[in-house]
Structures are given as C-alpha cells and as structure tokens.
Amino acid sequence: MKSLTSLERFLVLPELLDRVENDEDLLAELFALFQEDLPGSRAALRTAIERAELPEIERVAHRLKGMLANLSAKQAASLAAVIESAARAGDTEKIWQTQAVFDPELSAFSAKLDSFMAGVEN
Numbered sequence: 001m002k003s004l005t006s007l008e009r010f011l012v013l014p015e016l017l018d019r020v021e022n023d024e025d026l027l028a029e030l031f032a033l034f035q036e037d038l039p040g041s042r043a044a045l046r047t048a049i050e051r052a053e054l055p056e057i058e059r060v061a062h063r064l065k066g067m068l069a070n071l072s073a074k075q076a077a078s079l080a081a082v083i084e085s086a087a088r089a090g091d092t093e094k095i096w097q098t099q100a101v102f103d104p105e106l107s108a109f110s111a112k113l114d115s116f117m118a119g120v121e122n
Contacts, residue, residue, distance in 0.1 A: 006115065007113065011072050030070065031113055034071060035110065035117070041060060041064050042064075045060045045061060054088075058088050062080075065084060076109060079102040079105060080102065083099060083102060
C-alpha cells in the first residue's frame with residue numbers, strides 16, 4: 001500500500017485502516033467515491049448557505065459529515081457537524097463562521113487526496 005503519511009493531517013489512519021481491514025482496493029474505492037461526490041456536495045452547501053436555506057444546509061452538512069466520518073477525517077467531519085447543528089438551531093452567523101474554516105479544510109484535504117491517488121507525494 002502506498003504510504004498514507006501524507007494524509008495524516010486529515011485522517012485518523014489507524015481507525016481508517018481498521019475500518020477497511022487494510023484492504024487497499026476498498027480504500028482506493030472509498031477515496032475515489034469521496035472525490036467524485038465532493039464537488040457537488042460542496043457546491044450544494046455553498047448555494048444553500050448563500051440562500052439561507054436552513055433545512056438544505058442541515059441536509060447537505062449531514063451528508064458531508066457522514067462522508068468524512070467514513071474516511072476518519074475527524075476534524076472536517078466535526079466542522080460539518082457544527083454547520084449541521086447551527087442550521088438546525090437557525091444560527092446563520094455560526095454557519096458562515098464555520099464554513100469559512102470548513103471550505104478551505106475540504107480544499108486542502110481534496111488536493112492532498114488527489115496527490116496521493118495520483119502517486120505524487122508532496
């Protein structure tokens with residue numbers, strides 16, 4: 001298996017490897033599915049936030065939280081959970097504040113994942 005050390009900042013590796021039972025193919029599939037779904041989910045969240053559509057923010061944040069939790073991306077999943085809770089509570093200020101941290105975190109994680117999947121360690 002390629003070294004996952006470049007992803008340590010984003011993932012809890014022991015937990016993730018245990019979850020996939022050290023199955024390289026399954027891990028690659030999970031990464032690919034995540035990368036395939038991420039752009040649409042991010043766009044849906046941004047649009048919902050811009051329109052202040054609280055139920056949609058809650059729904060999309062919940063989906064992202066689950067996707068990230070499945071990859072053991074604890075920090076990003078936690079940020080998604082904050083957005084989900086803030087939407088449920090109607091706290092638009094908290095949503096905007098958290099999104100300002102969450103979106104760059106997703107960008108950095110996705111870029112690192114792309115590099116990893118392409119075999120380019122940086």
